[in-house]
Amino acid sequence: MKHEIETVAVRQSIFAGLWVCGEGDLPMPSGVLGPRFDDDVWDFTDVVGLPAQWGTAELRFNFRSVENPVWRLVAKEYIFALMVPNHPAVAHLPLAYRTARCIRTCSAKLGRLTGWLNWLSRNGVLSLAQVGDQECDGYLIEARKVRDRKTGAVVRTSGDGEVRAATRPAIELAFYGGLFPDDSYAEGYLPWNGRHPGTVDGTSDVWTANRTPEVEDELLRPLLAAALYVMEHIAPRIIELRKQVPNEAPTGGNRYPRTPPIREFQELLWRYVRSGAPLPQIYVAKVVERLNDGWDVEDPLLLLSLSHLAREAGFKQFRSTWLDALRPLFEEAVVHVGIEYPYGRDAELIRRADGKGEVPWTEPVAPRDVALQMSMLVWAAAVIVVAAVAGMRSCELMEFERDCCLPPEERAPGLFRYRVQGKLIKGQKLGGVRDEWVVVKEVWDAMGTAAAVTPTRERAGRIFGRFAFDSWSDQFRAWVNGPAGRRLGLDPIPDGAVTLRMLRRTLAVEMAYRPHGLMATRFALKHLHATTTEGYTRRPGGSQGKFLAEVQSLEETRNVEILVEEFENFQEGIMPAGRGASELVTFFEHIDELVKEHAAEETNVLMNDTEILGLMRKRASILHVGLANYCWFDDPSRALCLILAGATDTDQPLIGMCDSARCPQATHHQRHRSLWAEHERTQTIFLGQLGVTRKLEGPRQRAELERTQRVLAEIDAAGAAT
Known part of the structure; x- marks a missing residue:
């Protein structure tokens, strides 16, 4: 079958030689043209103004995935027509879309079209003219199955939305049949009798109801309470602790002596012994690496951070050839003062979340934990607070930059308005539009704190950049339910699904159904409602206004x-x-x-x-x-x-x-x-x-x-x- 497919002659396209970005008005850097129609891979990663939410895989269209080379050209023409609807060859088609589809939408459509065309190829169909009701019904059965990518086994049944999305490109090929007359559906044929893709699977009124579930109250309460506790008590201290972690090795001094620098290390270790401070400990991954390299599990220096001591002694790094000569000094110092993580010692006391006394805000940690894990904790807590209390979408959260927090406006003595600025992405042209949100102080503080732990040169200046909320929330839940959370008196977070969409939906329902109550912790809903309403009044076309419209719709239902x-x-x-x-x-x-x-x-x-x-x-x-x-x-x-x-x-x-x-x-x-x-x-x-x-x-x-x-x-x- 594959051999037969490969020998089919491929016709010349009417779009041959065109530059896709130029035809589709996609801005490119100076001197960069982007993909050409004839390329089998269209790479849009250089397009200017791409939202942070779009991943690299979505920006590379691999048409080689279509097994039949004739249909590979059909797929290119279909995607090109979606992106450039004003092209003369597309504009005259009566059923063609008149609004250009964005890169991300076209990427998703290409993936689903590839599934349809390859299914036809594997079932003996070599021409679109051979497609009939039998093939369409067979593919509909297949579209209802979700298979494991590795084994191919069916793991679950597709939801209504997944079935509609899978069948939509198959129907839309009939709209663009004039672009590929040599290999199109039979004249007058429309898959599934031309029914709208939203009704292919037999469902009705599927677009009218929001099916996103709410976050269970038993899960939301400890989740949001823990996030607020982290933002109030832990995050400011993480910021101060990070200032103690050096970013670079010292530039002065003798970096690479040929002989072991015994004198320098003697002076350094003597200072440790005299002060009684434990020697620095390495992080767990490094311990595993040493064990794999043959270190003895009983070695008294197994946990010792040699590189940390080398930097303190004025060297760029610790050379392994020094260890034999310096080992007696190190072992003697370990006996006197022991080994402990170098940062967070003598941490400030804070009140426990359950009110049962005070505890150090952190136990001693390694430099890597300060720079990565604890920063991740702040980012996760900030996203949870902002999403749960302000109802922002993921595409909006990913666009916030370090200067997003605008100065508070004192509208009356002691009464402040807090605003954050970002971009509205959904439903906007490429690059989005500037937007503002009027928020409560807790959200403003969370955004500012997250910005403070974000390195200046990372993520193109964005605070969060593109992130996977599932991963962040799982790490945050594990931290709360682990030893650190128990030590701080945090309530454990039960198992259960929580997504950004669910948090937005939960906030809308809470505001609509429970006015003047308390949401999860100490937030007065009338204050949230008033703040959201103020944002809607200030910018009626913005994201906050759209969220309030959802709340008002729920209020009518309530x-x-x-x-x-x-x-x-x-x-x-x-x-x-x-x-x-x-x-x-x-x-x-x-x-x-x-x-x-x-x-x-x-x-x-x-x-x-x-x-x-x-x-x-x-x-x-x-x-x-x-x-x-x-x-x-x-x-x-x-x-x-x-x-x-x-x-x-x-x-x-x-x-x-x-x-x-x-x-x-x-x-x-x-x-x-x-x-x-x-x-x-x-x-x-x-x-x-x-x-x-x-x-x-x-x-x-x-x-x-x-x-x-x-x-x-x-x-x-x-x-x-x-």
Whole structure:
């Protein structure tokens, strides 16, 4: 079969000789042309303005992976047409895309197209004209299988999105058949009857719902708590410790003496013995290397860092030929002071995360641990904090540079606005656009701290660069669950999936479904919501605005769910309480009548009847969720919070100022009872502790307690109604 394929003559393409980057308006450095259409490998690594998120493998298109050389040319023409839709040969095609696809998208499409074409080749199909329903259905079965790359064994079933992505290029070849008339699908043939790729696998409405799961609360709490603890207590000390680690060997002195420098090492070791400081220890990997080289496991110098001592003595490195002559000196010093990692000795005491006393912030560490592992700890913690609290995407995180933290703006005495600047990548042209995020102080601090541990010349000036969050989060979890985390009193992080998308989704759901609560640790959600809203108001087209739109969509869904739940409670005789209860009950009675009218025709009228669902959504649109009440904000002139603030011309309540016991638009429900009961308990305790001299405070607190008790009584009475 392969021999037959190789002997097929390859035609001349209409795009032959064209420079891909020039035709596709991809900027290149001066004097660099980039790949030519005729090349079997298109290398885009020199393109100017590439996002950090794009990996090297995605920037090299290897058309040799297509086994059939005729289809290799077809693949080139298809990818070229996606990248250069305004070329005269492409523009006249009626079904061709009119917007240029980016390099990363084309790379993914090439990989999936290669899978389709090679599957055809291996199943005896030598021409696209031979493709029919039998071949398409067979490939669809194969596309639902995910195989191990090494063994080829099926390891799982593909998800709906994976199947759609795998079949999309196969369909799109029909859109570009005019580019390769000698080898295209039969005239008028469209794979899978021309159905949209989103419905090939038989699913429907697959694009409407966000299927990204939330991070489990049992996992999120210790994860974010540990990250915040690291940023507050560990990261600043890592920065100071790194300053103690020399970057280069000394440039002066006799670097390479022919004879062992006994005198220099005698003086150095005497200083160690006189001070009582242990000799420096090497890192674990070096110990393994010595054992592999034949060192005895009982050798007293096995853990000794000879190179560290050589640098201290003024030499560039330790020469192995010196060891025999210097061994007696080293062994004698080891007996007196021992061996220990050189950095982090006598570390500053900090409070444990669980509040049980104080411990040194670190145990002694090797220079490599300071420079690599501990820096990785800071980067991982910073990414977790920023992603969980600001909801940023990976492509945005990877673009932040060392100067991303803008100076705080004091908007009022003691009130600061914190902003970070970066790039918006998703949905933008190559290179992205500048964007700003208004963030809480913890996020601003995390970004600044991560920048401080990033070497200036690494990652093209970016703080994080291209990173694998799975790897970072796994290392961070291992550190928290290991000896260091236990010593610092951190709660262990349980097993479970956590990704940047899941963190973004979790934040959106938390803000939409649990306003004015606490997210994972000490963050007040109303503060996060206010900060995100400020960022949206400042830059409505930016990333923060898009995130807020997702939150608002979730809020609408939440409000409908709340209203449906309360209607079901009404049907069971559990009524709302509060001054706004009568209006809500009237609305429920109207809905109940509609339900009864159609009960014979519909089994689930509430969720299926268009009229009823429309009424539910309209009523839910005025719902604002408070901490211990619901606000049905349909008339600003009756909103007590606005009346007290003297601003009844707004379209939003001041939910933080809500006095729900007196507001005519507020209701209390059974889910709020525990909060009011806890409030009653704390008020009673406070009253009992008031001294006799607090004559003015006592009556005010008693009046407040009586109001709380009245609300509780109303909730109990409404819940007992039939």
